[in-house]
Amino acid sequence: MGSLPADAHYPDASDRSLVLTHPTAAEKEQTWRLNHGEWGGPLDLATYLEREPFLASTPLAADGGMLHWILTDASPAQSTAQNEKRRVLASCETIRKRVLYVSRSGGEVREGLGYGIGSVYTYPEFRGKKYAARMLRELGVVLKTWPEEEHLRKKDSQTRGQDNGASDGSRPGEQSNAQTKLQMAESKEAVCSALWSDIGKRFYASKGWPVFASGHVEFPSSSLSSLPGICSLLEQSAQPHKTSLTLAPVNTSNLAQLCAEDEAQIRAELVQHARETHRTAFAFAPEYDASEVRGMIATVTNPTNGAAEPDATKAEEKTRMWAVWTRNYGADAASNPAQNTLYILRLVIDNTGTAPSDAKALQLAFDAVLHSALDAARTWHCGAVHLWNPTPAVRALIAGSGVAHRFVDREVDSIPSMMWYGPDGAKNEKEEDAVDWIANEKYCWC
Numbered sequence: 001m002g003s004l005p006a007d008a009h010y011p012d013a014s015d016r017s018l019v020l021t022h023p024t025a026a027e028k029e030q031t032w033r034l035n036h037g038e039w040g041g042p043l044d045l046a047t048y049l050e051r052e053p054f055l056a057s058t059p060l061a062a063d064g065g066m067l068h069w070i071l072t073d074a075s076p077a078q079s080t081a082q083n084e085k086r087r088v089l090a091s092c093e094t095i096r097k098r099v100l101y102v103s104r105s106g107g108e109v110r111e112g113l114g115y116g117i118g119s120v121y122t123y124p125e126f127r128g129k130k131y132a133a134r135m136l137r138e139l140g141v142v143l144k145t146w147p148e149e150e151h152l153r154k155k156d157s158q159t160r161g162q163d164n165g166a167s168d169g170s171r172p173g174e175q176s177n178a179q180t181k182l183q184m185a186e187s188k189e190a191v192c193s194a195l196w197s198d199i200g201k202r203f204y205a206s207k208g209w210p211v212f213a214s215g216h217v218e219f220p221s222s223s224l225s226s227l228p229g230i231c232s233l234l235e236q237s238a239q240p241h242k243t244s245l246t247l248a249p250v251n252t253s254n255l256a257q258l259c260a261e262d263e264a265q266i267r268a269e270l271v272q273h274a275r276e277t278h279r280t281a282f283a284f285a286p287e288y289d290a291s292e293v294r295g296m297i298a299t300v301t302n303p304t305n306g307a308a309e310p311d312a313t314k315a316e317e318k319t320r321m322w323a324v325w326t327r328n329y330g331a332d333a334a335s336n337p338a339q340n341t342l343y344i345l346r347l348v349i350d351n352t353g354t355a356p357s358d359a360k361a362l363q364l365a366f367d368a369v370l371h372s373a374l375d376a377a378r379t380w381h382c383g384a385v386h387l388w389n390p391t392p393a394v395r396a397l398i399a400g401s402g403v404a405h406r407f408v409d410r411e412v413d414s415i416p417s418m419m420w421y422g423p424d425g426a427k428n429e430k431e432e433d434a435v436d437w438i439a440n441e442k443y444c445w446c
């Protein structure tokens, strides 16, 4: 499948007979076999072939949340009739996401559909023939109205009493519990599609996905020896009449609540940002796959008015911060920690308490979260902790932590790139039409 004899005819990428559609199960497997070298990491081929269908079955991806797409030159029916297999000229995946935004004219937060695009791939024998470009241009257009198209396709197949031929395993219109929030989307049209380019800043930008901030701060996990670790921070704060620090792990029992609290803060920030800048502000809603993430919540309680003991019942005396993280392993994970990274998916400074501006408490909370992440990185054999696009407030806390770090502007890998379909802000062509991406952190990535 997909391989051609040397003298084979390659269709022109602009040929009207080429179609964007969904792969069969066999075509998906063939694609995974080929792109295992790109994205298999430490997994051998057999494990990778098990993982990819598993990923598509996780709550946020199941029931049409994740779709596989191909550019091809024939329908499965035609191929069968001609007793030959159609050619997979390019392939990719999309995952449906919930997006929050406030248009530049202000007003309330609106909720809409967004798509993450990933695993853009062209089989080696078809590269350089603009097939990926053709697929992406069509996809960019199709995704804008995909929910509506999905609906029409489902109606059509129900009328005909059969499936629509898409062999993606997805049943358009049917959604799992994890997808129900997406049904709340106000519009039938998508608001944006985003991808994270691993091939620099030009390829996708030229096809309608302009680039956004791609910086991160990197903390080597080995750099702590001369600094107090998490135990020492806890000991210091355990003394009477002192500020007290408590730590609680992020786990499946509190993750949903933390996401809800984070979303409430993001909503408020979007409103404020649009009001102050008169620019459209958007963010991905924080929804995590609970099976993959860990993290730490640090709470700092200050004694007030000379009280002998901090009053734990007074929420207003508390400063709280949390981080959610995951790990990523390179091909030589066991022997080479430098290839393994602990990614802070999201760092949240809880500003709902009354002490969010207590500089000392904030610093202590940040140090505790950072040291916990570094501990986890060492335990998991990760050479570094990465945090994407830290805000100015977080940058100040990084400086205050005394932990060795460096800032990196990525030019090639994981470049956030976004096509905006929503109101106000069309294509980022003009400065005044620009859309600002709030909380552009790793949790958005797919």
Ligand SMILES: CC(C)(COP(=O)(O)OP(=O)(O)OC[C@H]1O[C@@H](n2cnc3c(N)ncnc32)[C@H](O)[C@@H]1OP(=O)(O)O)[C@@H](O)C(=O)NCCC(=O)NCCS
Pocket (backbone or CB within 6 Å): 038, 090, 119, 120, 121, 122, 123, 126, 127, 128, 129, 130, 131, 132, 133, 134, 196, 197, 198, 199, 200, 203
């Ligand atoms: C990237 C990829 C999908 C392009 O597929 P393709 O069908 O050959 O793409 P097209 O023919 O439409 O376009 C080729 C363009 O891609 C650019 N390109 C391909 N690989 C690139 C790379 N690693 N870095 C930068 N640009 C690259 C080419 O320079 C060419 O640019 P041009 O249009 O300015 O001449 C394909 O090379 C591939 O599958 N690579 C391996 C997987 C991968 O890296 N995917 C991208 C993940 S973000």
